[in-house]
Amino acid sequence: MWHQTTLTLPPRPRGFHLITRDVQVALPELRQVRTGLLHVWIQHTSASLTVNENASPDVRRDFERYFNHAVPDGWRAFEHTLEGDDDMPAHIKASLLGPSVTLPVRHGALALGTWQGLYLCEHRDHGGPRTLILTLHGERT
């Protein structure tokens, strides 16, 4: 079976945000899949998706600290500066982390490890709503 849907997330502040639950709620069809994959795509170039620790909020704050250090706002060597000091760094961070994740599905649920959660990585100061495309396919239970 194939199932594809769009999920638009409301604006979130710059930083790293757990969205595992948002995706599960948007996809009741997950329960119909015995073995499969869920592809999650973000239709933007200044926000991204990753998977990391789902427990301590300080991990997500440290992600923000680290990536701001690794790709500084207003870096002097950037040429593409018209859209603000946070724009070009947002593009770089988006490609370092990536525009999609593909998650294993087993027995009607995401087969994540105990500590794994899906992050929306918002790299702009004022990113606005973010649109995801969820594509689920697999064998029916």
Added chain:
Amino acid sequence: MWHQTTLTLPPRPRGFHLITRDVQVALPELRQVRTGLLHVWIQHTSASLTVNENASPDVRRDFERYFNHAVPDGWRAFEHTLEGDDDMPAHIKASLLGPSVTLPVRHGALALGTWQGLYLCEHRDHGGPRTLILTLHGERT
């Protein structure tokens, strides 16, 4: 349906290059897919694939500037130096950006955001032709 084909891209200079159109032209079968996924794989370890802004060429130049800064040619700590100052950095960049992207397909076309384009990231000074494997699967229209 499953469809798999090889696409060999001619040599391109070191840097970041838009190849969305090359992939679309190589895959007329895209139009047959109502809901599906396209997996694009690069069979090399010193070039990579990512998705980012498809408009301003200065974004792609800033990618080249940033990654050269983050992973400098001839970094003193590298041990694997026999193949040139740009070789080991190319391997690192290739893994930071990744060897593949999986794109959503909807109504016979790639379901990318307005500003999203597929990049070939050429990390060698003289990388030569690059071979991609395109794997398309989904439900027929």
Added chain:
Amino acid sequence: MWHQTTLTLPPRPRGFHLITRDVQVALPELRQVRTGLLHVWIQHTSASLTVNENASPDVRRDFERYFNHAVPDGWRAFEHTLEGDDDMPAHIKASLLGPSVTLPVRHGALALGTWQGLYLCEHRDHGGPRTLILTLHGERT
């Protein structure tokens, strides 16, 4: 066809390790697939997967050198430090490299380039066993 299995790798030292063969041995079903994809997922947030050069061991040592430089143990700005100096850097590295790879399958085998191999990236000093979920799907031969 769909086939999903779990592969638990024994503990390996911190660093980058070739595991292409381990995955192939765990998946005799590969030979049944004419055209397809293999999704490999790691159920942890302090180890990751990537694809890079399968020949010189010095490439894998340089990966370890580079990532330790880019994300230093005990970085002063990290807040999440209770689990040790290598913990938060392991989370960051895991997201830079990613929790999964999807590999093309052709004529009953992985369609990798000549020099490509799958790496387990162990980012902790004492990471313990690591569990992978292998999801294979495609058209039968």
